[in-house]
Amino acid sequence: MSSNKGSALLIVAHGSTVNPDSSAPTLAHAAEIRRRKIFAGVECAFWKEEPSLRDAIFLFDPESLREVYVVPNFISEGYFTQTVIPRELELNGRITKRPNGQIWNYCEPVGSHLMMTELLLKRAHDVAPDVVPAEASLLIVAHGTDLNENSAVAAKREAEKIRAFGKYAAVLNVYMEEPPLVSDWRKLTESPNVVVVPFFISDGLHSYEDIPILLGIAGAAGVDRGRPGSPPPATAHGEIFRQNPYAIDGRKLFYAPSIGTDPGFADIIVEQANAAGKT
């Protein structure tokens, strides 16, 4: 970036009309970056929440803010980063000059940054600090069969990179809806410890409920749904992450919150803006 004085940052995320936790990490990363005073303005915009992507066009005063860096808070390139965001923000390519002279720089999504590998390793260590990696399998979980996203490809890439370090006994990319299936973790891994990190931008139904059910830990955490008169599932409040490790078939399973909730995401967002500024 030439100077942060006239530069603003726009973090773009999906958001949700049903999941109250969807935008929380994005708002938290924005607040952290704002605190660091790197940019003259830091705003968020969402596809499914407010401010909308269309609102975002008006969030930055063209007279005082000459440049805007748009960083998609997405795990991978895909339908949203390639079609929806450019269309809604009226971007034409990496650099767009608005009629008012404001320059918008469209950056790479957060999930594509090289630092993501380190962050996944950090998350795996944080959730199982006493586990020796050589005695553990690390599972990176993505959705899979998601027509809109290439998150499965991104998870595979990250798993390959971590595998190359030779630290963990095994490193696998697993999916919710296509093989290798997360529900097959018992067959896919042999080590006494299994560390599972969801490769998602935020926690929600997938990380709170779907993956725990597929892993077979939802019941162990006492969070089975649907029993009449039972309290709301503890998973809804992130309780599922506080009951590690889960002892299953003589093995220990450690389940981490979605990678996107890691405070380290704020650094990567800034890095993606920096990278666009240098090119």
Next chain:
Amino acid sequence: MRDLIEEIFNGLPVPFSFGQILVRRRECAGFVLLHRDDASLDLLETYRDAEGAIGIAKYDDAGNYRPLKTAPNLRHGWRLELAAVEELRRALDYFYPGRLAVFAAWKSGYLKTTALRETLDRQSGMYRVAAKISDPQINDLVTDFCRSDTGCLRTILWKRDRNRVIASTKLPNEKFDPVYDQGTASGPPGSATPATAAAAATVPLLCQEACNLLVAECRKVVKDEDV
């Protein structure tokens, strides 16, 4: 550096209303924010930082998630005390994300509005089909979905199409008038809910383009017809 939103604050008499929020000046310094309906109650849970607004705005009185922050269902029973104008601005932006900036753009004359048909024609993927909605269906849907008493407190600035047809012929003219305080809109004739008291000044919540929720509703209308 010029700051449009600060200029707005400087030119505003306090107290003022913003959607369902009343902004008052505190005796010592700073501001206190509360739900307009709670203006005379003392037993309110007190919050003291702008980020408190995120949690307050998230759920309605019944504990349901609020997907549309400008819907007239802000929860009651809280007060938010803020020390400075910078925090006031952040808090109001958590309550009604983006609305201050859009208002500033409107005041400065650079806000662009987009007709609903243009928004619909631009959609791709699962929302592409939404463009098939008919004009009378739009009229009914907007009347129902955007009405200030039960749907949304924004003032509609967009038109139905390029011919600048009004978005809904059944909504009162005030729904399209930024000077009017949507927070005081009363319910349908004969409704028991009294209108909220008007504040001295109000900052309108502007709608320059149909939101994603309305687009999703247009799609639903078309889809429902297909079955």
